[in-house]
Amino acid sequence: MTAKKIFSILLIFTLIFAFFVSVPESSIAKKSPEKASSTKDGWSSLQHKITDDSPAGIKSLKKSIKENAQTANFAGTENTLAAAGNAVKNPRKMEILLIAATEEEPSYSAAVDSLKRIGIPYKTLIASKEELTPQLLVPDGSSTGNFQGVLLTTGNLGYQSSPGVWESAFTYEEWQTLWNYEAQYGVRQAVLYTYPGSYPDNYGLISSNGASSDLEAVLTKEGAETFSYLNPDIKIGIKGAWTYQAAHEEGVTPLLKSTEGYTLAVLKNYPDGRESIALTMDHNPDQMHTMLLNYGIINWLTDGLFVGQRKTYLSIQPDDIMIPDDLWDPVKLSDETGLEYRMTGNDFNTITNWQRQFSSHPLFNGFMIEWPFNGEGAAAGDSLTEAIIANQGEFRWINHTWNHMLLEETTYEETVRQIVKNNRLATNYNFTNYSRKALITPEVSGLNNPAAMKAAYDKGVRYVVSDPSRGSSEQSRLPNTGIPNAHQPGILMIPRYATNIYYNASTPEEQTSEYNYRYKSYWGRDLSYSEIIDLESDQYLRYMIRYDINPLMFHQSNARAYDNTHSLLSDVLDRTQQKYSELVNLPVINLSQEEIGRKMQERMNLNDASVTAIYYPGDKITITSNLKVSVPLTGVNLSGAESYGGQSIYWATVPANRTKVFPLNQ
Template identity: 30%
Template sequence: MKNLGFKTVAQALLTLGGLALVGCNAPSPEAGLGTPAPDTAASADLQHAHPAVMRGQPELPAGQVLQPLPNLQGPKTRLPLRSLAVAPNPSVVALKVLILSAGSGDFGVAAAKNMLDVAGVPYDVLDAAPAGITPSTLVADDGSGKYQGIILTSGSLSYESAPGVYQSALDWAGWNLLWQYEKDYSARQLSLYTYPSTWPEDYGLRDAGAASANADVKLAAAGQSVFSDFKPGGTLPVRYAYNYPATLASVPGVTTTPLLTDASGRVLAATSTTDGRERLALTFAQNPYLLHSSLVGYGLVNWLTKGVYLGESRRFNQVDVDDYFFPGDVFDVATGTIQRDSFRISASDALAVADQQRALRKAYPVAADFKFAMMYNGGGNDPGSGADLNAPYSCVATVVSSDPLSSVSRCLSTTFDWVSHTKEHFYMDFLNYADSFAQLKPNLDIGAAMGLKVSRKSLLSGNMSGLGYYNPAGDGPLTDYGLGASNVNFLKAAQNSGARYLASNHSVSSQIDPTCASCGLAHPLNPSIFLVPRWPTNMFYNVTDPQQAAGAYNAVYGPGGSFPFWDHPLSFSEILDKESDIALAHVLSGVAFPHYMHQGNLRQYSPGHSLASDWTAALVSKYSQYSTLPLKTLRWDDLGAYVQARTSYMKSGLTGQWNRSTKTVTLRSAKGGSAFVTGIPATGLPLSSSEVYGGKTITGFTLTAGQVVTASVP
């Protein structure tokens, strides 16, 4: 059986030092049901798994109340920058960000790190509570600045030093040192969670006295200049996070510009300038699992870095459909049983999916290049299984053909991205080299004979098998033995058939990089094979219409289900809402990994509708409520190359310095490999190419270990 587990996103309500309450939104169950490989015995049991998930809206624990940020007080006399051992060189700063935190329990650290990780921006985290900061914290030995921007996890860096006693992690001299650095080195300051008062400095904001855990936030007149990706007129839902609506105050020497406001016009985010410094303050709490934190991150990173930084931030929507050309099982709602190999999509279904794809692209400009990836099995010993090479080319569902699905698939040769899913969907865990190769190269040949535009460097094995996640008996619950237990015969056959990018299972811990959310893995037993993880969905493999989808889902997660979670059986529309929440979090993370479904989900159960297109439309529709950034969809060969390049960059140790006098950036790669920079064109960078995404120039290039290059900054 295919066991398509899930990745759990932890759910928690965090009470942090009495400072604030931030809820972590967790997804609905993220599991898929599987289908048997044709060379194994089929089990009647559903394969599933169950994460910790949140029941509707979060609630405070009994007896617990929301606590405000402390309004600390202190002197306000500006002190000069402490003397440096070398003359300062304020025109040169490293392309790096400093996160200043307060104490080990500082909830803002995770939000700050996640925001920068999404874009791949290098950073240091400094807990200022033990020892504060010194000039050497901020200024390098040659007088250049160590950081292009500063993130404060909270505006006052306050923490509970003793029960009921709050203080700032920086003393007054430390604050002055920080501000003097920001002024001299033109480093912007971002405060992720700010109480609108006058301490430790005045942002020109005052508490409006309407603090709450939820707010509906809109762009102010100047907000689009920072949050350029926000949909004009849209609403940012701040949920499960304490927020302090503010009013503007007239402060000598301070110019404050609202960016985000609530329905009453009260300010929840603003930029301000004072004494040559640029600051941005948010008055609502952040957490990496919250929707609003994911949405504001793109604009905040671009503002903080002035649009020039190491790394890149793009968003993707990749959807794979497995088992094309093969029949699949169907869940019987009335009996709760599975009818084996009882449904294969028709020619009409295939043509309808193409129409649904075109309609989706037209309806949602952010998905203008969306394209399903069809993971096809070209062989089969039974009638109606695999591709029929004798079927004539046709674009008409009523074609007279030995296999109408094969006929119209020829017509759809460039409509989808076609990827080999092995010839007959065998498990690859124990096959010898010859049998492994016989499942791989012949399937590519079938695709070529059918005239399909195939991503020939990419491969999906049957059940994502051959990678050390298997049952020694061949069927039943699977165990993760690690990539070291992969089938080397299969890996060699994959390499010799031309595969370089192999789909892996994001739900299996050994098949993901725990240190890098956007990275794939070079296989340790065969580094020429690069693993690209995929996310499952709750459009189970054995459902073809909304009734079956809801029945199978509730049989697992509804009351009385095998893993009961919800307090009532969910309707299909409710399931789509939960599913699109999960997928939206993945999309906003900037990770390019695909979601996957199965061929039964392509059935046109009513005009213009299939489960696959319904799921995709629900995601894209929800995304479009908030953002105008395009969702990229890459062919699998390009996807594999991109994930591999992103992984190489994240591991490369790339560093950079920005000389604002000469308008140049000097880049050095410690380990060599691929790299990305934003805000710098390809001119002067080796083996480079540029793309304009969201109005920002993103350049990818390659460096050797220790290589140093200089490029111009417009």
């Protein structure tokens, strides 16, 4: 029997088996939402039904699959290309090959999201539409490989080629071509989602305990080394994702196990030198386990050396300090009753003491609130004004206009006055951490007013915020990037996330009343204050572990010391800090709006450039770009490199239309 026929028989058996035991991997993609449904309050909710009914006779079918797999030797120990010459020292582009059967797998969107957030160059191969050829991996006449790592969305690349017909998107020849390249060049492979015991490679996994969509996972000793940025005793909740609980073969290293002891991720070394990591749970970009694990997978895949970087950020901006905000009336269920609240000196002193304690946490060192202020509300003899002057050096300050005038229809001259008067107050109060380059317009107004934007630019403003909840015009296209203003491209609009800690809430009673007024119909019941804080802190945690640099919006009313100690702001941030520190050991970076804008512009410049980086193992990296650009290189420890999370990050300055060499043996 020919290898091609064995290939077809094995594929049919495997896909039939997978279908009856549960569903094939790409069928699971139909059960798992491609993206977590986003509720009105931004909280991700995942739902899917699970069935796991094994028909009679499945054991004998499984045995037949295993026997045929041994005969075919699909994950064979030798390959002809590797035998022709070892190329592990040959150069290769610092780029990932992302292979998916289709673009519909949730694990595909999860992979794309992670690669974009880290900034790693990648090429996508949709295997049901494109052929994998040796020339794609190593161009004819070249010794330079095109990829430094291979990322598969699913283990068998299964897809429904026609109604009721499931097959692998790769032929046997394509699988063998891929394995040959990996073996010859020493390129690692990672599989985001596989069925244990599947064709064409079981990845060292054995089917054991069916599937689940709600379980907890823990790291093994080896897993704690691979995912070193996670706390070693972390419990990772896997919810809403089809997960196979497996066993593993002897000689295979488990990295992740369920709390019941079943294997969920493994590292396998092959006799021909190949290495792979494979996981048994599905993913999408909004799931917590995806956000926690994907960096470790990609970092391992590249052996910790890649173009790109990742850091964790938390920056907050409570608008309107110095002036009052309307208040929600829990009795009349309205904020139009004339009630309002303006922070007092006691409130400011209390939040100052809270910030000192919050920033004393080793992972949150240097955390500072950035206050968008309206100077009209300041006054001599006022307790808040006096507290601000006494403690201003412990915070950042940002222009929010003089009296909160909306800028939708203001003239050039009116806008200038709003900006300049606040600048003068900052000077008079000797604000230490203040930049005239940053502005937050009242209620994010005026961004489409040419006169207002020209006035802002002429007065030195280079960074404003937008509200991505208002639509695509205010949401950046790529992670950690901004949007040049349509009227003044020299002003960068920074997408700032709104929160569900309401601008008109200053106490738990007000916050809880308004939240339930808005969302009781969604949840089907009233939520407690603690539950609301829990949901909100979950969302902030997601931003952080996705390495999102965008700031968060609050309001001065949220800083009211409602019991002389706590505030809505401190409650939700304390809960966020607690959750983060239980999961992750990376330091959290806190930036001003100007610093965020500069980093976004750096990322946008890099995205706009055509950069080619080539790694010569153990020797050097060469980088060519059509534009002058700074390229972050994680894992490179040259002079001037920074250290973050136990890894070096070197910013390589590359001139336009030239190749620059960066030696690695210095």
